[in-house]
Amino acid sequence: MRTHGWSGSAPASDEEAVARILTAASKAIDERGADISIADVARTLGVTRQTVYRYFPSTDALLVEAAVHAASGFLDRLAAHLQGITDPVEAVAEAIATALEWLPKDKHIGLLIAPGRVDAHTESVTSDVAQQFANSMLRRFDVDWAGLGFTDDELDELAEHLLRIIQSFVIDPGRPPREGEALRGYLRRWVGSAVRTEATAHRS
Secondary structure, eight states, X not given: OOOOGGGGOOOSSHHHHHHHHHHHHHHHHHHHTXXXXXXXXXXXXXXXXXXHHHHOSSHHHHHHHHHHHHHHHHHHHHHHHHTTOOOHHHHHHHHXXXXXXXXXXXXXXXXXXXXXXXXXXXXXXXXXHHXXXXXXXXXXXXXXXXXXTOOHHHHHHHHHXXXXXXXXXXXXXXXXXXXXXXXXXXXXXXXXXXXXHHHHHHHO
């Protein structure tokens, strides 16, 4: 039995079609994490799989795009949480700790920065997207990076470093896992110290 296309309400444009597909995919990710398929999304929308494939060539591509779509909201919330923290060491420590605390509740961002995707091509794409995510996060801090002497290249490297730290904690939180102030103290000492050293070098 054929399903009526788009549940009887066809999108007015390709942009609207993509938005509806991403909304359906996001709801599926909220429910089941990465364990979704193009077929699941197509059934939700009342379209064929071929219709979804017209906009997204694979489930992996859809997962990544849905995660990117959700990333801006995550970054907005993180920026609001960090507002007013101008010390780079405190900002870096609080950002990493908060991201780690929020990640278990946000399956979308986990798709961006948690390694281990099955498809090697998607893993490389996700890595690129994750780097963009980390760069956006870093540049939303209330830290005067330029005033501290950091160049764009150095901020790119710092963003990569923060991403690697977050990924390592996702893979292995530690035994026992550090939480709260213990986690923040660890990050200030060992991650923040590198930021402090670099800032001091610029001033000398």
